[in-house]
Amino acid sequence: xxxxxxxxxxxxxxxxxxxxxxxxxxxxxxxxxxxxxxxxxxxxxxxxxxxxxxxxxxxxxxxxxxxxxxxxxxxxxxxxxxxxxxxxxxxxxxxxxxxxxxxxxxxxxxxxxxxxxxxxxxxxxxxxxxxxxxxxxxxxxxxxxxxxxxxxxxxxxxxxxxxxxxxxxxxxxxxxxxxxxxxxxxxxxxxxxxxxxxxxxxxxxxxxxxxxxxxxxxxxxxxxxxxxxxxxxxxxxxxxxxxxxxxxxxxxxxxxxxxxxxxxxxxxxxxxxxxxxxxxxxxxxxxxxxxxxxxxxxxxxxxxxxxx
Amino acid sequence: xxxxxxxxxxxxxxxxxxxxxxxxxxxxxxxxxxxxxxxxxxxxxxxxxxxxxxxxxxxxxxxxxxxxxxxxxxxxxxxxxxxxxxxxxxxxxxxxxxxxxxxxxxxxxxxxxxxxxxxxxxxxxxxxxxxxxxxxxxxxxxxxxxxxxxxxxxxxxxxxxxxxxxxxxxxxxxxxxxxxxxxxxxxxxxxxxxxxxxxxxxxxxxxxxxxxxxxxxxxxxxxxxxxxxxxxxxxxxxxxxxxxxxxxxxxxx
Numbered sequence: 001x002x003x004x005x006x007x008x009x010x011x012x013x014x015x016x017x018x019x020x021x022x023x024x025x026x027x028x029x030x031x032x033x034x035x036x037x038x039x040x041x042x043x044x045x046x047x048x049x050x051x052x053x054x055x056x057x058x059x060x061x062x063x064x065x066x067x068x069x070x071x072x073x074x075x076x077x078x079x080x081x082x083x084x085x086x087x088x089x090x091x092x093x094x095x096x097x098x099x100x101x102x103x104x105x106x107x108x109x110x111x112x113x114x115x116x117x118x119x120x121x122x123x124x125x126x127x128x129x130x131x132x133x134x135x136x137x138x139x140x141x142x143x144x145x146x147x148x149x150x151x152x153x154x155x156x157x158x159x160x161x162x163x164x165x166x167x168x169x170x171x172x173x174x175x176x177x178x179x180x181x182x183x184x185x186x187x188x189x190x191x192x193x194x195x196x197x198x199x200x201x202x203x204x205x206x207x208x209x210x211x212x213x214x215x216x217x218x219x220x221x222x223x224x225x226x227x228x229x230x231x232x233x234x235x236x237x238x239x240x241x242x243x244x245x246x247x248x249x250x251x252x253x254x255x256x257x258x259x260x261x262x263x264x265x266x267x268x269x270x271x272x273x274x275x276x277x278x279x280x281x282x283x284x285x286x287x288x289x290x291x292x293x294x295x296x297x298x299x300x301x302x303x304x305x306x307x308x
Numbered sequence: 309x310x311x312x313x314x315x316x317x318x319x320x321x322x323x324x325x326x327x328x329x330x331x332x333x334x335x336x337x338x339x340x341x342x343x344x345x346x347x348x349x350x351x352x353x354x355x356x357x358x359x360x361x362x363x364x365x366x367x368x369x370x371x372x373x374x375x376x377x378x379x380x381x382x383x384x385x386x387x388x389x390x391x392x393x394x395x396x397x398x399x400x401x402x403x404x405x406x407x408x409x410x411x412x413x414x415x416x417x418x419x420x421x422x423x424x425x426x427x428x429x430x431x432x433x434x435x436x437x438x439x440x441x442x443x444x445x446x447x448x449x450x451x452x453x454x455x456x457x458x459x460x461x462x463x464x465x466x467x468x469x470x471x472x473x474x475x476x477x478x479x480x481x482x483x484x485x486x487x488x489x490x491x492x493x494x495x496x497x498x499x500x501x502x503x504x505x506x507x508x509x510x511x512x513x514x515x516x517x518x519x520x521x522x523x524x525x526x527x528x529x530x531x532x533x534x535x536x537x538x539x540x541x542x543x544x545x546x547x548x549x550x551x552x553x554x555x556x557x558x559x560x561x
Binding site for chain 1: 390400406443460
């Protein structure tokens with residue numbers, strides 16, 4: 001049995017569910033928005049995990065699950081609890097249910113895509129960059145500082161800089177321009193991340209266990225995800241084959257971060273030098289699969305079912 | 309240079325600083341969260357040259373990561389002083405940025421670093437009681453059955469992390485770099501504690517037990533920022549020895 005957790009109409013979840021159905025793999029969808037119709041109980045005894053999941057008039061033993069796919073939204077923001085006062089019994093139940101589900105996912109021997117703890121690495125880009133360096137990838141030359149003079153010197157050294165958040169919040173990449181230089185003194189209050197601009201083509205690599213799907217993205221935007229907002233034409237995507245060395249490095253990187261499923265953002269320079277920007281532990285792969293036809297959802301479904 | 313990085317309200321860390329000062333670790337610098345909050349200058353570089361951090365504290369003390377030979381890291385939250393400025397709507401963003409920044413610079417400190425920051429805690433990975441119970445069972449420690457449900461999760465978790473309750477017979481065992489501190493711990497418990505620290509990929513771990521009147525040691529919880537005073541002088545000796553050891557860089561998890 002496979003558990004799919006999230007909102008059934010969310011595209012990545014639906015795509016994995018379709019593939020499980022196509023492969024005739026038994027599965028159940030835990031619909032967050034109907035949380036009040038679900039219940040979970042977790043028991044741990046001498047390191048063994050047991051318990052039950054109940055919903056839609058049925059019950060499953062937790063020990064019978066072989067795989068779990070997580071695409072949960074923050075349960076505190078579900079529309080069903082938005083009008084509930086803080087501390088209401090409905091809110092508490094919603095939180096308790098999701099929390100217990102998370103606790104189970106941390107300890108179950110089932111295949112979980114992805115477990116919670118390793119998904120945290122990209123909450124600090126400077127932390128994750130060090131893990132990426134340890135796996136042998138190059139990362140952009142980076143300066144995080146509260147010293148405007150250090151930034152000006154870094155700009156002189158590299159010619160063109162971008163800046164972006166260190167955490168996962170407001171994570172939009174922008175080019176440092178004259179207007180930014182005029183307000184640079186504001187970084188005194190909060191160390192800010194600057195990076196040397198890296199020339200080359202953007203490549204998103206989805207790793208599912210040992211399977212690798214590389215997509216080249218052509219765009220004129222600084223951050224292709226926001227090409228339209230940054231006044232550029234929409235990005236175009238194309239499936240490509242990476243060199244074996246790069247394929248192996250991506251698999252090693254995902255594994256090193258403890259991720260079964262990862263979206264790795266690379267830039268490949270004119271000299272074929274590969275630079276890794278970051279690793280997304282919860283990639284919205286449907287955008288890439290929809291544009292290229294790469295069988296990413298099928299790979300996830302097969303992994304969950306133990307078919308690879 | 310060796311560092312003790314902690315909050316000024318952490319008596320166990322201040323005790324460790326005093327104890328290490330008497331064990332020929334010089335210069336040993338106490339860096340409290342308050343002094344970090346008032347730092348003059350931060351610089352963290354990453355790239356072809358590796359990873360370098362250079363901090364200038366308010367009193368002019370400079371901390372360069374390449375000069376650091378070992379760190380006891382007890383920081384658990386970002387200094388509130390650093391959040392005292394800025395408009396309210398930016399404070400959540402600022403707190404996330406600063407947490408991310410702290411995770412990055414603490415991780416860049418050379419080994420031995422006890423403990424390394426993780427996304428689940430600046431001084432090591434915080435775990436829910438359910439996960440500790442699972443790991444403790446796998447490590448061969450005696451555990452009580454643990455049950456949690458959608459309706460009981462608050463109460464169960466709270467009971468495990470409530471430090472205000474005094475438990476008669478509660479005992480904390482300190483594990484440091486794969487060794488249990490203290491010679492009064494039963495061998496099977498000692499082996500289980502070492503295995504637990506290994507499973508938790510943690511260099512410095514406190515493991516709590518309820519010691520029953522029949523002498524049974526029952527697992528009661530674990531944490532990455534234990535009260536180090538349980539380890540006494542033996543702990544300080546081992547920590548100083550670890551910091552002094554030539555090439556004592558411990559492999560990172």
